Amino acid sequence: MVDPFHWISVGIKSVGAYGFVGAGFAIFGFLAGSWSARRKQYKNARMATGKGRKASYQAVLNTEDEFLLEYTYEGKPQAPKDYAAEPNAHPTLGVPTPAVYNHQHAKIMARLATQAYKMPxxxxxxxxxxIRGLPTVTFFDKSLLTQVFKGVLRIQVVRANCLRPANLAGLARPFVEVFVSASSSRTRLAGQTLNPVWEDEVHWLYIRDPQYDSLCARVVDAARFTAGEDLGVAVLGLEGLARNPGDELMFKLPLRGFAGENSTLTLACRYLPFTETAGPETISELLEVEEDGILLRGEPASISTLGEGDMKPVAYIDCGLTDTQVWLFSDPGKRHFVISFRGTEALLDIITDARLLPSVFKTITEARRGNVSVHRGFMRAYSSVRRLLSSLLQLITTSGTGPWDVTLTGHSLGGALATLAAYEIGMYKQYAGRIKSLSLYTFGSPRVGNKNFAKDFDALVPDTWRFTNRLDIVPSIPPTGIFLKFCHVGHPVRLRGKGELLKGLNNVEMEENRDKDAQVNIQKDINWLRSALTFRGVAEHSCDLYISRIHEAGGYC
Known part of the structure; x- marks a missing residue:
């Protein structure tokens, strides 16, 4: 067998002597040198898994270099068997949802994962x-809106006086940012002045509870070459406005912090509550005067185009800062709630998102034990929406009577984010609401965390099904081998086209048996490089292709 390390050294020397042409030949030799080892490994795997003449198990090697077991009987594909999930070892949870494959459910989740690419x-x-790319929520259910917020605050920024000079001309170019609850807005930029006036500047912000919420107004100088300079901050409690609902009150507030002497900000505010007797029509009429506000008038026009069957959208979370989007679907009749994360189909975005530095997974209250770490880029994206998502999940699953079934789904990057969300929900299920079952269906998802994360995840969410097309490259990102230790979660389901669907053992169990073989780990990195250089590996990542192959595979399930 050709020694691959020999060819690596030859390639390094060739770069200096003959340039990139020599390096290309070295890489080719490296791949060729591993060919005989790969054939031997494949042969040994087939011999080790033989089960007799008629019934046999065939080890299937793919671009992820993982084992998937295809059950055959006299050469004819049979219905795949479901494998028992390993028992839950987490001390704070009850028995998790058992792993039972449901192909009809998989088809619905694939379509909802595709719909996550749509925008309201x-x-x-x-x-x-x-502002500043912070998360926003679009509500499609007015009853949910009134459960989250008690009313809206109409704010008119009138003027500021005696601002501190912020430039060499002894003037400032100010604007005002207003914050309350989970909403924020900003005024237009005023001219060069220390006493700016904003005419007809009206802003609408949602109010969770006027008894506890406070309005914060920040005056900022729009410096040309810096991020901006604070010119003072003012804070206004909303109790007085709540005692006089509907009345417009004028406030002249002193500016604190980096403000100048005697600096003030004048606001005109009016609180409009969502009363207990207010119906959906009343809510729309309440804000009919809005011109450019946060509550869009009228009934949703084409909301029926979203959802699946009785599964209708209830909310949409969008964080511009991290370009992360989440759709929330609900079927109150069946008590079924679905969280669908938007993914990405752009190869450049996938490569950019594949930051290989791990991040220690920290939950809401504590860090997990056992050196659990996940992909840093994925964790950053999920963290930007986790607080809003968890609050809406708890609100919905505690409504009405009876427990809920919760399913998470996503394609590509969306599958990775859905994995992180499922992990946290599984860990704190008793605090997330009344959840009867928890499952995860991902399509073309990259690896998310290390082996400790995968082990922990599979104990918490055993009803996890990870679909991959045969030549899809994204499930091989980030690569795993000697240098990188990312590992998949859940039960792999391979879609091979022509109606073939292969279900396999939990890949963490398979990885445990193979990590001792350094040659196998080298082969993993080789396979990832080989797949990265083929265009078909990108083409097979299409979400539409996943839906098509899942529907074709219906006869095998």
Whole structure:
């Protein structure tokens, strides 16, 4: 057998002597040198898994270099068997949802994962506003909106006086940012002045509870070459406005912090509550005067185009800062709640998102034991929406009577984010609401965390099904081998086209038996490089292709 390390050294020397042409030949030799080892490994695997003449198990090696077991009887594909999930070892949870494959459910989740790529139109739903790329929520259910918020605050920024000079001309170019609850907005930029006036500047912000919420207004100088300079901050409690609902009150607030002497900010505010007797029509009429606010008027126009069957959208979370989007679907009749994360189909985005530095997974209250770490880029994206997501999940699953079935899904990057969310829900299920079952269906998902994360995840969420197309490259990102220790979670389901669907053992169990073989780990890195250089590996990542192959495979399930 050709020694691959020999060819690596030859390649390094060739770069200096003959340039990139020599390096290319070295890589080719490296791949060729591993060919005989791969054939031997494949042969040994087939011999080790033989089960007799008629019934046999065939080890299937794919771009992820993992084992998937295809059950055959006299050469004819049979219905795949479901494998028992390993028992839950987590001390704070009850028995998790058992792993039972449901192909009809998989088809629905694939379509909902595809719908996560859609965005609400301007006339759909009721949208909160935020600045600086902070998360916003579009509500499609007015009853859910009134459960989250008790009313809206109409704010008119009138003027500021005696601002501190912020430039060499002894003036400032100020604007004002206003924050309350989970909403924020900003005024237009005023001219060069220390006494700016904003005419007809009206902002609408949602209020969770006027008894506890406070309005914060921040005056900022729009410096040309810096991020901006604080010119003072003012805070206003909302109790007085709540005692006089509907009345417009004028406030002249002193500016604190980096403000100048005697600096003030004048606001005109009016609180409009969602009363207990207010119906959906009343809510729309309440904000009919809005021109550019946070609550969009009218009924959702084409909301029926979203959802699946009785599964209708209830909310949409969008964080512009991390470009992370989440759709929330609900079927109150069946008590079924679905969380669908938006993914990405752009190869450049996938490569950019594949930051290989791990991040220690920290939950809401504590860090997990056992050196659990996950992909840093994925964790950053999920963290940007986790607080809003968890609050809406708890609100929905505690409504009505009876427990809920919760399913998470996502394609590509969305599958990775759904994995992180499922992990946290599984860990704190008793605090997330009344959840009867928890399952995860991902399509073309990359690896998310290390082996400790995968082991912990499979104990918490055993009803996890990870679909991959045969030549899809994204499930091989980030690569795993000697240098990188990322590992998949859940039960792999391979879609091979022509109606073939292969279900396999939990890949963490398979990885445990193979990590001792350094040659196998080298082969993993080789396979990832080989797949990265083929265009078909990208083409097979299409979400539409996943849906098509899942429907074709219906006869095998």
């Amino acid at each position: 139109k301007d006339n759909e739903g009721y949208r909160t506003r935020n």
